[in-house]
Amino acid sequence: MKKGSTLFFEKRPVFIGWAAVGGKKEGEGPLGGQMDEIFEDTTMQTECWEKAETLYQKKCCEKLFSKTGSKAADVDYMFAGDLQAQCTASAYHARGLDIQYLGQYGACSTMAQSLGLAAAFCAAGFADKAMAVSSSHFCAAERQFRTPLDYGGQRTPTAQWTVTGAGACLLSRAGKGPKVQAVTFGRVKDYGVKDVNNMGAAMAPAAADTLLRYFKDSGTSPADFDAVYTGDLGAVGSKLLAELLADEGVKLENHLDCGLMIYDRETQPEVIAGGSGAGCSAAVLAADVLPKLSKGKLHRVLFMSTGALMSQVTVLQQESIPTIAHVAELTDE
């Protein structure tokens, strides 16, 4: 049911499985022990970072299949995306599966976007089972968006660290597990930030816009949730989001940012303002949020991913950074 700009599902899609994989640094972070597998060699024994990312995504979905006793033929649709130009990490993964594939591009918001679409397809009866998948790779992202690693460029105080890893979940029309109650999709916001080393600041207005619409449509506030997860605003963006919501009279309680959860900024200071990347919120969802909902440690949460939609080309063309954020309400039963 559509109310305002939010979709409330009458037949709530069920998470029947999930999986997360990460690289060495993610393995050393606070959630490393909760991921399904850590691949410390981030080349994945391939000759290119881009191919390695495809393998992270592939390994993640293999875990998802084995954990749920499913196979690709059981899945109607895969909604997936990543940060690579032309979303190739996902497309090259999809060519090995005989699943109907809908490539999504929402930058680091891709997981919530894919999850929202997969949920919508299950809720409408268009799919019996649908997958949402997203990934990123630090090295592939750095050379694409910033500078090749070999330059050894200094990182600025607002910079975030792209997660090497992937997350995937399998939704079903029926079954037992956490559920998707509602989804609000994002609108593109651009407040004129041009610094690709300050994604958090660029994305905070989009996060605020979507959250405010969701709270209005649902008649809720942050206090109604055990946690409000945002994708990867990091330290800088999280502070800005709280300020933007406060300006609208909304006190941001129970807030957790996936970018601040996946690394320990004390012992991993090189991540500076926290994690980011399309794999960040995807991996945290599958490694932490869904297991906790499944075990009753959480009952009702908001899961939001945020994305910055620029490219290396638009940055060179001195454009500012358009951003977007999608949110889903997840419940334990």
Place this chain on the structure above:
Amino acid sequence: MKKGSTLFFEKRPVFIGWAAVGGKKEGEGPLGGQMDEIFEDTTMQTECWEKAETLYQKKCCEKLFSKTGSKAADVDYMFAGDLQAQCTASAYHARGLDIQYLGQYGACSTMAQSLGLAAAFCAAGFADKAMAVSSSHFCAAERQFRTPLDYGGQRTPTAQWTVTGAGACLLSRAGKGPKVQAVTFGRVKDYGVKDVNNMGAAMAPAAADTLLRYFKDSGTSPADFDAVYTGDLGAVGSKLLAELLADEGVKLENHLDCGLMIYDRETQPEVIAGGSGAGCSAAVLAADVLPKLSKGKLHRVLFMSTGALMSQVTVLQQESIPTIAHVAELTDE
């Protein structure tokens, strides 16, 4: 209703409007007179091809709004995509609109993918009105996927010409106009083609896979349709598609390829094997297919877009080209 891998809509979404715009070469082609506007200066008075493409998309949607008496606030969702890395033509267009935006990446299959999702959202009651939009720009695509124009590289006998232009359509749950009867989304196929100057050959197997699934699920054959439109297989891919279908006992009748419709290969021999690009099938849909359905000149057609999912990076990494094709059945009433 889901049958096999096809969605048959009980509440059929209605095309309440459409618009197409093109550049100089598209204006000189057979469909030039049917487009809503031709912008002969393909720079659109901007300093970059990429920004020009955003403007083509923007002008196209402005036409769509003016033709239908709508405004952005009337539209619940925009499903849109393009060929630029990180889909920036669409994202930078979307930032000027206050519409919920879901960025799609299906390369040249993006129009059918976006149309299929917009139709699904309307059919399910998730949207009252939803837009599908796609664009491409010859100069932006050439320098991204092949070589910068300044190199003056020779084109091979199988090469296609990326359309400069955009197409958009507005779907509604109610109203008068052509309708979306059914949609089959694609699976990724890769038969090992590595030549970025032979997209048609790479995409034909994906087109055959989706069409065969649709024919099976619907119990139809090509002869049941006034026309079977494919996106941009061009001369080479169209021949291969007919052969692949013949091998499966399906005679491809009534076939028209958007890439062969948009240019006149006699008077525009530089297009070689025909048009391509995410704007190609989008512009032909809006300039030719929908007007003919609307006027009763066509009654029942298949509209398919085909896409090649490689990037410049994967080509340099000597990867083969994964491809995909999505199809929609459109009717005049």
